[in-house]
Amino acid sequence: MLSLLAQIDQVPFIRPEIDWHAVAPELILLGLGALVTTLDLIFLERIRRFMPTLTGLTFLVPLIPILTLWNDSESLPRSMFDGAYVVDRYSLALKILFLLSGYLVVLLATDYMAEGDYYDSEFYQLISASILGMVVMSSARDLISIFVALELISIPAYLMAAWRKRDLKSNEAGLKYMLMGVFASAIMLYGMSILYGVSGSTNLAVIAQSDILRSGTRSIVTLAVVFTIIGFGFKVSAVPFHTWAPDTYEGAPTPLTAFLAVASKAAGFVALMNVVLVALPPQATVVEPLMWVLSAVTMTVGNLIAIRQTNIVRMLAYSGVAQAGYMLAPLAVYGQTFNETNPANAIVNYLLVYAAMNFGAFAVVLLVARKTRSGEISSFGGLMNYAPGLGAAMTLFLFSLAGIPPVGGWWAKFQIFNVLTQNPSFFGISLAVIAAINSVFAAYYYLNIAKQMWFMPEPNEDHTPIGFPAPLATALAITVVATIVFGILPGITGDLSDFTTLAGR
Amino acid sequence: MYLTQYLLLAAVLFCIGVYGVLTRRNGVMVLMSIELILNAVNINMVAFGVFNHVDGQAQVGGAVFALFIIAVAAAEVGVGLAIVLLIYRNRQSIDVSEASLMKG
Numbered sequence: 001m002l003s004l005l006a007q008i009d010q011v012p013f014i015r016p017e018i019d020w021h022a023v024a025p026e027l028i029l030l031g032l033g034a035l036v037t038t039l040d041l042i043f044l045e046r047i048r049r050f051m052p053t054l055t056g057l058t059f060l061v062p063l064i065p066i067l068t069l070w071n072d073s074e075s076l077p078r079s080m081f082d083g084a085y086v087v088d089r090y091s092l093a094l095k096i097l098f099l100l101s102g103y104l105v106v107l108l109a110t111d112y113m114a115e116g117d118y119y120d121s122e123f124y125q126l127i128s129a130s131i132l133g134m135v136v137m138s139s140a141r142d143l144i145s146i147f148v149a150l151e152l153i154s155i156p157a158y159l160m161a162a163w164r165k166r167d168l169k170s171n172e173a174g175l176k177y178m179l180m181g182v183f184a185s186a187i188m189l190y191g192m193s194i195l196y197g198v199s200g201s202t203n204l205a206v207i208a209q210s211d212i213l214r215s216g217t218r219s220i221v222t223l224a225v226v227f228t229i230i231g232f233g234f235k236v237s238a239v240p241f242h243t244w245a246p247d248t249y250e251g252a253p254t255p256l257t258a259f260l261a262v263a264s265k266a267a268g269f270v271a272l273m274n275v276v277l278v279a280l281p282p283q284a285t286v287v288e289p290l291m292w293v294l295s296a297v298t299m300t301v302g303n304l305i306a307i308r309q310t311n312i313v314r315m316l317a318y319s320g321v322a323q324a325g326y327m328l329a330p331l332a333v334y335g336q337t338f339n340e341t342n343p344a345n346a347i348v349n350y351l352l353v354y355a356a357m358n359f360g361a362f363a364v365v366l367l368v369a370r371k372t373r374s375g376e377i378s379s380f381g382g383l384m385n386y387a388p389g390l391g392a393a394m395t396l397f398l399f400s401l402a403g404i405p406p407v408g409g410w411w412a413k414f415q416i417f418n419v420l421t422q423n424p425s426f427f428g429i430s431l432a433v434i435a436a437i438n439s440v441f442a443a444y445y446y447l448n449i450a451k452q453m454w455f456m457p458e459p460n461e462d463h464t465p466i467g468f469p470a471p472l473a474t475a476l477a478i479t480v481v482a483t484i485v486f487g488i489l490p491g492i493t494g495d496l497s498d499f500t501t502l503a504g505r
Numbered sequence: 506m507y508l509t510q511y512l513l514l515a516a517v518l519f520c521i522g523v524y525g526v527l528t529r530r531n532g533v534m535v536l537m538s539i540e541l542i543l544n545a546v547n548i549n550m551v552a553f554g555v556f557n558h559v560d561g562q563a564q565v566g567g568a569v570f571a572l573f574i575i576a577v578a579a580a581e582v583g584v585g586l587a588i589v590l591l592i593y594r595n596r597q598s599i600d601v602s603e604a605s606l607m608k609g
Contacts, residue, residue, distance in 0.1 A: 143570070144566075144569065144570050144573055147570075147573065147574075147577070148573055148577065151577045151581070155580055155581060155584050158584050158585075158588065159584055159587075159588075162591060165591060166595065168595055171588070171591055171592050171595055172592075172605075174588045174591070175532070175588055175589070175592055175601065178584065178585055178588050179526075179532075179535055179536075179585075179601065182536075182539050182581050182585060183526050183539055183542075185581075186522070186539050186542040186543055186546070187523075187542070189542075189543065189546040189574060190519055190545065190546050190549070192546075192570075193515075193546045193549035193550050193553065193567075193570075194549065196550065196553055196566065196567060196570065197549065197552075197553035197557065197567075200557045200564070201566065202566050202570060
């Protein structure tokens with residue numbers, strides 16, 4: 001240790017170049033989030049009413065530098081800190097996704113939090129912190145920044161899951177999520193420490209070029225890779241690391257459930273993609289079978305359990321587990337398809353569509369629950385009779401989740417199948433067949449809800465119309481438009497992957 | 506001094522920690538077991554940092570990573586203890602196996 005300190009003394013300190021334009025979105029989000037927190041502390045009750053609006057603005061203002069960066073396409077990709085922090089089209093698209101997700105969560109939470117009897121402004125500050133972690137994650141290309149971003153996402157989410165302090169279910173949701181999350185990140189760190197040890201660097205692109213990763217399969221490297229992926233498997237709720245998801249989703253406040261099911265899961269996928277696609281191409285022979293098994297098991301188990309659910313939030317939770325299985329599928333063939341059809345492009349497009357349709361479904365669940373005070377699927381009976389607009393919107397989201405054209409979901413699924421079958425191989429074709437069978441299973445339980453809404457009677461003969469608070473109506477409008485646009489204008493997002501420059505090739 | 510000594514110590518600590526997480530029923534003991542795993546990671550990181558030489562110079566990457574882990578682990582345990590305390594207030598027990606209201 002002393003020799004290390006003596007050597008540090010000899011290394012001159014060089015101040016790293018900082019590209020202020022490239023980090024502007026993060027800095028603005030951090031600054032505004034801190035400002036909103038300070039305002040809350042100063043004005044207390046007097047400003048509480050405006051917290052949702054202020055937090056919504058916190059998420060929308062950073063979009064301005066992101067759009068100017070997007071337009072300045074010649075300067076992309078920009079990189080800082082020896083390639084540890086990279087801004088490219090892929091990361092910009094994800095930042096837009098995360099910021100808009102944050103805005104949608106605020107819209108979903110506004111009335112839910114105002115009507116509950118728990119402190120509400122802290123909720124918005126925790127959401128801001130979590131979204132900042134996601135925005136950082138999109139650009140993180142270093143084990144340290146990925147770890148810090150992952151914890152910045154997770155720690156506020158543990159608190160928010162246990163939000164309803166006197167509700168035993170919410171306590172339990174927080175406890176399960178926290179214990180499983182901390183355990184998974186500890187295992188992930190052990191994997192990362194070995195990865196750092198064998199490759200000599202924490203930078204993903206440098207890890208990819210280290211001799212030991214390029215020299216074929218070794219048990220120590222396999223151990224490191226498997227442990228690291230287990231940590232991300234928890235975040236994306238891949239089977240067998242999904243056990244926390246349904247309980248946490250059911251017990252947590254419903255807007256937070258939407259946040260965990262969409263934004264937090266997307267952030268897990270971003271971390272997984274960054275590590276697998278940038279650092280681990282030389283280890284494709286190890287990662288591909290692992291991803292094949294994870295993907296096949298995740299989609300099958302998720303769908304089989306989702307069919308049995310009677311609570312709509314639990315059903316959406318298990319359907320989210322199954323959808324994560326589809327999203328993992330392109331990573332099972334990334335070694336072969338890397339140059340032709342980039343798996344990252346398929347996954348990012350799926351995440352965009354998934355965010356739109358899942359947030360929409362949760363908005364409808366929240367609206368219906370405001371009237372029925374129930375989370376059972378049977379409470380959707382007769383929705384078409386007394387709220388045809390809401391019923392039509394829910395039908396749209398369910399068709400999209402099931403992957404039926406012309407709404408968004410089919411395009412997302414099509415891209416996954418496209419990647420899997422591009423280079424015919426046993427892995428790709430067999431996984432495509434499993435995914436196709438699963439899509440049919442999934443359509444059954446999605447359409448079962450549609451059947452409830454269209455053909456079943458209202459529970460308790462209750463025909464009172466559903467109230468439409470402005471924030472929820474706005475969230476519903478945004479998600480309906482996004483789901484339709486992604487479906488009828490496939491490929492509108494363009495090619496969102498320029499990973500080739502990142503892997504240092 | 507050999508690198509393997511440190512790695513063995515870390516591996517033993519890691520295994521004790523995982524065993525503790527899987528068998529302990531007390532919420533605080535589970536959190537302490539997780540701390541053991543994180544300390545195993547820290548030993549790994551610092552040892553690798555000292556023994557990995559690039560161009561004859563030891564690296565600071567591992568030590569810096571360990572510092573980040575220490576800071577984040579403090580935040581994690583702070584939140585964890587708060588949630589365990591919340592559970593204790595509501596049901597006068599921190600037995601994690603009793604937290605089973607929701608199933609299926």
